[in-house]
Amino acid sequence: MAMAKIEASFKLKYIYLFSFVLFFDLGSKYFVSNNLNDSMTLLPILDLLLVKNTGIALSFLSDLEGIGKIILSLFIAAALVFIFFEIKKSQNHLQKFSLTLILAGGVGNYIERLFFGAVTDFLHLRVGDFSFFIFNFADLFITLGAILFAYKMFSKQKKYE
Numbered sequence: 001m002a003m004a005k006i007e008a009s010f011k012l013k014y015i016y017l018f019s020f021v022l023f024f025d026l027g028s029k030y031f032v033s034n035n036l037n038d039s040m041t042l043l044p045i046l047d048l049l050l051v052k053n054t055g056i057a058l059s060f061l062s063d064l065e066g067i068g069k070i071i072l073s074l075f076i077a078a079a080l081v082f083i084f085f086e087i088k089k090s091q092n093h094l095q096k097f098s099l100t101l102i103l104a105g106g107v108g109n110y111i112e113r114l115f116f117g118a119v120t121d122f123l124h125l126r127v128g129d130f131s132f133f134i135f136n137f138a139d140l141f142i143t144l145g146a147i148l149f150a151y152k153m154f155s156k157q158k159k160y161e
Contacts, residue, residue, distance in 0.1 A: 014100045021104035025138040029112065029120040036122065045127055051134050052118035073114065080106050094152045101145030105138035
């Protein structure tokens with residue numbers, strides 16, 4: 001009985017994490033889309049700059065149209081479903097945590113792509129006049145999740161449960 005309660009609390013923890021990341025991402029995109037009229041410097045290397053990205057990472061595939069966009073959407077949906085089942089299957093908490101970050105960020109971007117045809121990017125990383133890229137919080141959570149996942153996969157740490 002006690003073990004079932006512990007297992008349920010772990011599942012709930014990942015649902016909370018997923019929900020927080022998803023709502024934080026979508027809320028920040030909504031806020032910036034409705035309140036940012038011009039570029040704004042946050043830090044010497046970070047600006048707010050509103051961009052609608054019709055492609056995927058770094059605007060790759062932004063020129064897709066018609067059936068290409070449908071195939072891309074189906075591929076992304078399949079990848080998100082795969083990640084969901086990997087989370088359910090995993091027994092390792094670091095792996096579940098990292099995959100939950102990736103899934104929540106992916107769902108946030110997917111929702112925007114599905115309903116608006118583009119993803120809102122607004123965090124502009126730059127050094128001086130050199131622009132690295134423009135991203136959003138979903139991208140940040142996906143990247144953090146991928147780094148943690150890679151760490152888990154390549155480290156010799158014992159399984160943490």
